[in-house]
Amino acid sequence: MTKRITVILNNETRSLDVEPNDILLNVLRETLGVKSPKIGCERGDCGACTVLLDGKTVRTCLILAVEVDGHEITTLEGLSQSGLTPVQQSLLKHNSFQCGFCAPGMVLSATELLGKNPSPSQDEVKEAISGNLCRCTGYEPVIDAIVAVGKKAGKRV
Amino acid sequence: MSQPIDNLEEAVARLHVASKSSSAYESGPRKVVGKSAERLDAVEKATGETKYGQDLFDKKFLFAKVLRAAHPHAEILRIDTREAKKLPGVVAVITHSDVTGTNMHGLIRRDQEVLCSRKVRYLGDALAVVVAKTEEIAIEALGRIKVDYKPLPNILTMEDALKPDAPKIHTEGNVLGEKHLRRGDAPAAMREADVVVEDIIQTQTVDHAFLDLEAGRARYDGKMLTIEVAGQWLHEERRLIALAIGLPLEQLRLIQPATGGAFGGREDISIQIYLSLAALKLKGKTICLRYSRSESMVARHKRHPMRVHYKLGAKKDGTLVAAQVTFYVDKGAYASTGIAAMRKASSHATGPYKVPNVWADVIGVFTNNNPCGAMRGFGAVQTAIAYEGLMDRLAVKLGMDKAELRMKNLIHSGDAVTTGQIVPNATGVECFEAVLKKIDWKNRSYETAAPHLKRGYGVSVICFGLGYGDGFPDASRARCKLTADGMVEVYSSGIDVGQGLINMIAQIVAEEVGVPLERVRPILADTQLTPESGSTSATRQTYFTGSAVQLAASELKKQLQDIAAAHLEELVYEIKIDNGEAYNVFRPERRLTLRELAREGKRRGFSLEAMGVYKPPTVPEDTATGQSMRAFVTYLFGSHACQVLVDTETGEVKVERYIACHDVGKAINPDQVIGQIQGGVTQGIGMVLMEEVVMKDGKIMNPGFTDYILPTIRDVPEIECIVLENPDPGGPFGARGVGEPPLIACGPAVMSAIQDAIGKPIRILPATPERVWRTISEK
Ligand code: FES
Ligand code: FES
Numbered sequence: 001m002t003k004r005i006t007v008i009l010n011n012e013t014r015s016l017d018v019e020p021n022d023i024l025l026n027v028l029r030e031t032l033g034v035k036s037p038k039i040g041c042e043r044g045d046c047g048a049c050t051v052l053l054d055g056k057t058v059r060t061c062l063i064l065a066v067e068v069d070g071h072e073i074t075t076l077e078g079l080s081q082s083g084l085t086p087v088q089q090s091l092l093k094h095n096s097f098q099c100g101f102c103a104p105g106m107v108l109s110a111t112e113l114l115g116k117n118p119s120p121s122q123d124e125v126k127e128a129i130s131g132n133l134c135r136c137t138g139y140e141p142v143i144d145a146i147v148a149v150g151k152k153a154g155k156r157v
Numbered sequence: 158m159s160q161p162i163d164n165l166e167e168a169v170a171r172l173h174v175a176s177k178s179s180s181a182y183e184s185g186p187r188k189v190v191g192k193s194a195e196r197l198d199a200v201e202k203a204t205g206e207t208k209y210g211q212d213l214f215d216k217k218f219l220f221a222k223v224l225r226a227a228h229p230h231a232e233i234l235r236i237d238t239r240e241a242k243k244l245p246g247v248v249a250v251i252t253h254s255d256v257t258g259t260n261m262h263g264l265i266r267r268d269q270e271v272l273c274s275r276k277v278r279y280l281g282d283a284l285a286v287v288v289a290k291t292e293e294i295a296i297e298a299l300g301r302i303k304v305d306y307k308p309l310p311n312i313l314t315m316e317d318a319l320k321p322d323a324p325k326i327h328t329e330g331n332v333l334g335e336k337h338l339r340r341g342d343a344p345a346a347m348r349e350a351d352v353v354v355e356d357i358i359q360t361q362t363v364d365h366a367f368l369d370l371e372a373g374r375a376r377y378d379g380k381m382l383t384i385e386v387a388g389q390w391l392h393e394e395r396r397l398i399a400l401a402i403g404l405p406l407e408q409l410r411l412i413q414p415a416t417g418g419a420f421g422g423r424e425d426i427s428i429q430i431y432l433s434l435a436a437l438k439l440k441g442k443t444i445c446l447r448y449s450r451s452e453s454m455v456a457r458h459k460r461h462p463m464r465v466h467y468k469l470g471a472k473k474d475g476t477l478v479a480a481q482v483t484f485y486v487d488k489g490a491y492a493s494t495g496i497a498a499m500r501k502a503s504s505h506a507t508g509p510y511k512v513p514n515v516w517a518d519v520i521g522v523f524t525n526n527n528p529c530g531a532m533r534g535f536g537a538v539q540t541a542i543a544y545e546g547l548m549d550r551l552a553v554k555l556g557m558d559k560a561e562l563r564m565k566n567l568i569h570s571g572d573a574v575t576t577g578q579i580v581p582n583a584t585g586v587e588c589f590e591a592v593l594k595k596i597d598w599k600n601r602s603y604e605t606a607a608p609h610l611k612r613g614y615g616v617s618v619i620c621f622g623l624g625y626g627d628g629f630p631d632a633s634r635a636r637c638k639l640t641a642d643g644m645v646e647v648y649s650s651g652i653d654v655g656q657g658l659i660n661m662i663a664q665i666v667a668e669e670v671g672v673p674l675e676r677v678r679p680i681l682a683d684t685q686l687t688p689e690s691g692s693t694s695a696t697r698q699t700y701f702t703g704s705a706v707q708l709a710a711s712e713l714k715k716q717l718q719d720i721a722a723a724h725l726e727e728l729v730y731e732i733k734i735d736n737g738e739a740y741n742v743f744r745p746e747r748r749l750t751l752r753e754l755a756r757e758g759k760r761r762g763f764s765l766e767a768m769g770v771y772k773p774p775t776v777p778e779d780t781a782t783g784q785s786m787r788a789f790v791t792y793l794f795g796s797h798a799c800q801v802l803v804d805t806e807t808g809e810v811k812v813e814r815y816i817a818c819h820d821v822g823k824a825i826n827p828d829q830v831i832g833q834i835q836g837g838v839t840q841g842i843g844m845v846l847m848e849e850v851v852m853k854d855g856k857i858m859n860p861g862f863t864d865y866i867l868p869t870i871r872d873v874p875e876i877e878c879i880v881l882e883n884p885d886p887g888g889p890f891g892a893r894g895v896g897e898p899p900l901i902a903c904g905p906a907v908m909s910a911i912q913d914a915i916g917k918p919i920r921i922l923p924a925t926p927e928r929v930w931r932t933i934s935e936k
Contacts, residue, residue, distance in 0.1 A: 035212045036205025038417075040368045041450045045862035048368055076205030088203045092195060095828040098836060099655025100202025101368040101417030107203060129870045133862065135368050135418050136655045138835030139870040 005069035009034065010078025018065040025049045025060035028075070036076040036104040040133070047132035050105035051075050057112045059131075076104050079111065086149050087111055094145035098136035105132045110146045119150030188736075189667040189674055190890050193828035197659050197679065198415070207415045210372035210387055214445045218374065219248055221435045221446040222295035223428075224285040224302055225455065226277035229313075229490075229525035229855025230326065231306035233275055236284060240301040246294035248442075250302065251286040251434050258403030262426050264393070264530070266492040268327065271401050271430050277306075278326055278490035279525050280855055281456040286431045288444060311855050315464070315485050315522040326490065326523040333488045333521035334496050336503040338783030340577060341514030346479035350470030354550040358467065359921045360539040362487075362850040363460035365532055366867055369417020371457075372447035375432035377440050382409050384432055387416040389424045389531075390692035391650055391684050397426055398433050409433070413682035419654035420840070421531030424694055425458050425493050451860035458530035459850055461498055462487045465543040475555055475562045479514040482506045482543070486521045486529075493530030495521050500627060501536030503783050506575045508544045509585040509620035509794060510566045515575050517783070525855045531694060533840065534900045537621055542845075542922070545617045545905030549912055559909070560598055560616055564589065567618060574620060576778060576788040584883050588796035588818040589618050591879045595816045596798040611803045612813075613914025617905035618796045621898045622789030624697045628777030631790070633701035634688035637666060637709040638766040639717065639758065643737075643751035644678045645670055647709070651702040652682045652693040656896060657829035661699055662706050664825050665889050669710035670717070671734035676751060688768070696793065696896040699825065701771055703889035708769030716767060720758045721749050773887055791885050795819040795898040797838070797906035803914040808930025810846055810911055812872075817902065818879035822893030827880065834899040835876045841903020843868040849923050 002017040009032060016031055025042075028034045028051070037060055040048030044062045051060050052074040079085060084092070087110045097103045106129065113120055113128035120128070125146045134142070201207045238250040253260055253274035260274070261267040273282050285302055289295040312318045318331040325331060347353060373386030382404060388394045391411040399406045411429070428446045435444040448456065463486050470479040484502045488495045499519040506517040532538075552559035568574065570583045596614070603612045625631045636648040647666045653659045663677040680686055690702045714734055721739035722729035725747055733742045740748040749757065758765045778785040800814040817834050824830040847866040851858040859865045884891025904922075912918045915933050 030214070030216055035208070038209070038368070039211055039370060039447075041862045043450070043861055043863055046368060080204040084200070084203065092199050092203050095193065095196065095199075095832055097196075097199065097202050097655075098657065098832055099367070099369065099417040100198070100207055100415070101209060101655075103202045104205040107205075126870050131869075133368065133867055133869060135366055135420075135840070135867065136836050137832055138839040138873050138876050140835055140873070140875060141832070143870070 003066055005066060007068055008072040010074060010081065020066055022065040023061060024063040024065045024068060027065040028060060034075050034077050038101055038104060040101070047105040047109065048102060050108045050132070052108055052112060055112070055115065057109050076107060079107070085111065086152070087114060087146065090145040090149045091142065094141040094148065096137065096141040096145045102132055102134040106142055113146065114149060118153040120146065122147060187668055189664045190825050191823065191827065193826055194660060194664060194674055196657060197663055198653070209369050209415045209417050210385070211370065211447055213374050213385055213414060218443040218445045219288050219290065219439065220292040220295050221286055221288045221431060221444050222292065222299055223283045223431055224287070224299050226273070226280050226282040226284065227304065228277060228306050228308050229280050229311045230309045231277050232309060233273060233277065233284070234305040234307055237303040238285060240303070241287060241298040244294065244298045244301060246290040247287060247298045248290065249288040249435065249438050250298065251438060252284065255438065256402060256434060258401045260401060262397045262401050262430060263492055264425060264494050265496055269491045271434070279527055281527060283431065286435055288435045288439060311525050313524055313526060313855055315487055315524065318522045318524050326525065331523045333492055333523060334499070336499045336519040336783065337781060338503045338506060338515060338517040338575060339781065340575065340784065343479045343481045343514040343516035346514035347468065347470045347481060350478050351473040352551065352554055353468060353470045354547055354554055355468040356547060356550060356918065357920060358465045358543045358546055360463050360542060361922045362462045362527065362852060363532060363844055363848050364454055364850050364865060365420040365422030365457070366865065367418030367420060367422055370448050370450060370453050371427045373414065373428060373432060374443055374445045375436040376443045377436040379440055380408065382433060382436055383412065384410070384429050385412045385414050386429045386432065387413055387419070387423055388429065389419050389652060389694055391682055392689040393692065394426055394429055395684050398430055401430055402433050402437055404437065410685045413652055416652065416654045419693065420533040421535065421694060422457055424531040424692065427457065450862065454860040454865070455857055458493050458528045459489070460532035461495065461529040461536065461539065463502070463539040465539065467543050467547045469547040469551055471551055471555070475557050475565050477510055477512045477566045480507050480512045482517040484519040486519060487526060488521045488523050489526040489528040490523065491528040493528045495529060498536035500778070502540045504576045504622060504778065504788055505537045505540045506544065508541055509568055509618050511568045511572050526852050527857070534897045535695070537897070537901050538904060541617065541619050541901050542904045542908060546908060546918060549909050550918060560593055563616065563618055574792065577784040578786060578788045580792050582883060582885065583794065584820040584881060585618050585620060585794040585796065587881060588794050588820055591818040591881065592616065592796045592798040592816045595877065595879065596800065596814070605802065609804060609806045611805055611914040613801050613803065613910040613912065614798070615801070615906040615908065615910030615913060616796070616798045617902045617909060619898060619902045621696070621793045621901060623700055623793055623894050624695050624790045626775045626789035628775050631691060631697070631701065631775070632770060632772035633690040633705040635690065635702060635705040635709045635769045636688055636766065637713040639713065639751060639755050641755050643676065643755055645672055645676055646678045646680055647706060648680045648687045649702055649706060650682050650684070650687040650690040651698045654693060656833060657826060658693070658698055660829060661703055661825050665703055665706050666710045669707050670714045672737040672751065676737050696894040696898070699892050699894045700888045703825065703892055704771035704887070705769040707889040708771060709767050712767035712769065716764050717754050720754050720761065720763050723761060724749060724757045791887055791893060793820065793893050793898050795902045797902040799906045799910050801907065801910040801914055803911060803929060805915065805933050808926035808928070808933065810924060810929060812842060812874050812907065815874050816877045816879070817899055818881060819895055819898055820881040820883050820893065821895045822885040822888050823882050823891040824880050825890065825892050830880055830895050831878045833895045834878045837899025838876050838903045839868050839873050841900045842873060842907060845904045845907045845923055847923055847925065
């Protein structure tokens with residue numbers, strides 16, 4: 001009972017056959033070859049599998065592939081197509097990652113936040129990142145990096 | 158021009174560094190070491206390109222799955238794989254009878270069967286490996302394997318295990334071993350003490366919870382079996398796999414993929430060994446294997462839960478006179494590295510305090526719970542929570558300020574720790590003073606917004622013996638090489654698990670040889686290419702591998718100076734290498750680039766490669782007394798202070814402020830040092846406030862992050878770090894290390910603050926809201 005779906009993945013239209021119970025995370029990684037969304041818990045607890053679905057963060061381990069038919073998905077592979085974004089640059093500058101496994105989810109959660117709120121406060125950053133676990137850092141450099149992007153943006157205005 | 162020398166230790170360290178360094182004209186400020194250079198692997202992490210174990214999979218490969226035990230304790234009567242083999246898509250089903258090697262593994266004692274043949278001892282024990290065309294088929298096949306068991310009584314507590322008629326989990330019995338420490342006459346001194354406090358503290362089972370689940374692949378081409386799985390000590394893993402599967406060592410190659418955290422959780426062997434069996438059986442095929450989160454939690458070893466009976470005696474003025482400690486350690490089903498963790502407990506029984514009479518006994522008891530082994534802080538975490546907890550109780554009983562009590566008893570340089578080892582460079586006092594000043598201890602305020610909110614302040618001071626110690630051979634090796642394209646390559650089997658080892662190594666090489674960081678190319682953790690560098694554990698990589706790297710780099714530099722001297726026709730001791738160019742200090746106009754040095758070296762037949770080996774000895778602890786003049790190569794000191802707010806109506810604890818000070822000797826990369834401190838504190842907060850593997854009848858009741866609660870961004874306050882740099886004569890550029898101490902010092906500081914807030918100690922960890930609330934409500 002396969003179903004043909006079409007998604008716009010990182011600005012590229014892709015059509016593929018999926019089973020009704022195929023999890024989006026697995027389809028992205030195995031069928032579409034996009035490996036930046038990570039498998040951390042498969043239960044929606046860690047945020048490592050985060051992608052942007054029509055610009056909003058979702059956990060792909062909780063979504064069926066058939067649900068995203070006709071929608072737009074952005075992963076880090078798409079986000080970094082024309083070089084590092086300001087939030088990526090800031091995260092690098094603040095030594096925000098250690099093992100880096102949480103990085104894809106963090107980057108996308110931060111991207112979504114900065115899209116709606118160009119200069120977020122510390123609390124707003126915490127709110128936005130509260131679903132992304134990191135086992136290595138103390139989160140502080142992540143907060144600092146995202147707040148710093150906002151400050152820069154604020155100045156430019 | 159030499160820099161002024163402020164103190165003796167620095168002078169000694171300088172001497173030591175000078176002996177490693179090769180030019181008579183090397184002085185002036187450091188260019189790379191001590192700088193927060195960006196991680197060399199940072200960009201690929203931020204762009205999601207880094208390949209972890211799970212990213213090595215492809216649909217065209219075969220997939221393996223492991224059958225786990227159905228009972229925590231049972232005899233295996235029969236394993237029937239016929240139905241599983243019949244399932245279309247199944248390629249192989251492997252059981253113990255297919256294993257041609259010893260089928261045994263274990264880091265210190267090989268007491269664990271790779272695939273169980275006669276008996277299972279916990280629910281994570283493996284019985285069979287299925288290999289199939291897809292993971293789904295492999296999972297389905299697992300369900301078709303029939304195993305007949307004869308269940309045995311489950312031994313779930315240490316009490317049950319120690320009963321005289323208890324069924325034996327291992328043929329030798331239910332006691333893994335004991336450790337004893339006898340320093341002075343503790344019982345006699347205790348009788349003389351003016352004040353005695355006594356308590357029992359129970360720590361819990363903790364999971365490493367690295368986010369990057371066990372995953373990887375293996376392939377055997379008939380000559381070489383290549384395994385790409387994240388471990389923590391590739392050479393030892395290679396040895397254990399070779400023995401277990403019966404393949405010569407030379408035919409195994411282990412390669413470390415990018416690794417998403419380890420924290421001791423990758424120290425015991427995991428999927429490597431199943432993958433090896435599968436690959437060996439299916440020559441020419443690539444096999445993939447990954448754990449789900451729950452399988453990862455069920456299969457992997459844990460942090461030892463310990464029950465610590467602690468008795469501490471002091472004079473009226475607070476001077477400590479005696480400590481008597483017994484540690485009951487739940488080993489779970491297998492030995493793992495338990496005996497070493499137990500010894501870490503006894504050798505750190507009184508931490509950084511001067512106690513003339515100490516008796517400590519540690520007993521490790523087998524149960525049918527998850528095996529326990531290495532986790533960041535290794536036996537010292539539980540111990541620090543106990544001794545600092547007792548210091549707090551003593552302060553209350555004496556009516557003395559708890560900071561003053563600690564200050565009075567801290568060791569100074571030249572004093573001995575529990576093992577009798579004299580510590581030449583004890584900086585606990587300095588660390589403690591720094592945090593007290595920062596938190597403004599004297600003026601701490603207990604004012605809160607409402608009467609049901611109570612504030613508390615906690616402090617801790619710890620010392621930590623670095624490396625394996627105890628006479629165990631502990632060595633790191635590294636190789637440096639100048640390539641034709643003018644890059645300095647450095648080879649080491651040290652593993653970057655996220656802590657930043659890659660930068661530690663590269664920055665040392667760049668500094669030592671005199672080249673920009675971009676000219677250094679680290680090549681890490683591949684048994685075919687890189688020399689043995691010991692385990693990535695015990696806070697040892699900076700100290701040991703960093704030193705080996707520095708030695709290799711220094712040797713390479715000497716060779717490059719020879720080449721430059723020959724080519725420029727100058728005196729070798731006047732040749733300086735700076736910013737990647739070699740020249741005579743007095744005639745800097747004529748210069749040789751790295752590329753030219755490589756070409757000239759090759760033309761002249763000079764060596765362009767050097768090896769460094771660092772192997773400082775330690776002395777085994779006496780088996781009866783636990784005493785040793787050099788139990789560890791060196792000690793690390795740290796101190797934390799924190800402020801918490803307890804909601805007495807809900808029992809909720811909020812960490813409001815956190816200060817951590819560590820003496821790291823020298824921060825090779827300060828940002829990374831701070832990252833280690835903040836990460837360690839975060840894991841410490843997790844351990845004391847929320848994390849617990851709940852075991853019931855040998856089964857983990859919370860095998861996932863829905864119920865195994867980890868600290869999120871909301872649980873962690875800003876962590877203010879103070880980094881002290883008292884150089885250690887044995888470390889590279891004076892560096893000591895920082896991996897474990899921040900986690901060790903955190904637990905006791907938070908526990909101390911909670912006690913301060915609610916006026917009672919919490920005896921059982923973690924201090925969940927429920928437990929805190931109950932403790933408050935108890936009359
Ligand atoms: S893998 Fe999806 S939230 Fe953890
Ligand atoms: S850096 Fe390792 S999980 Fe975040």
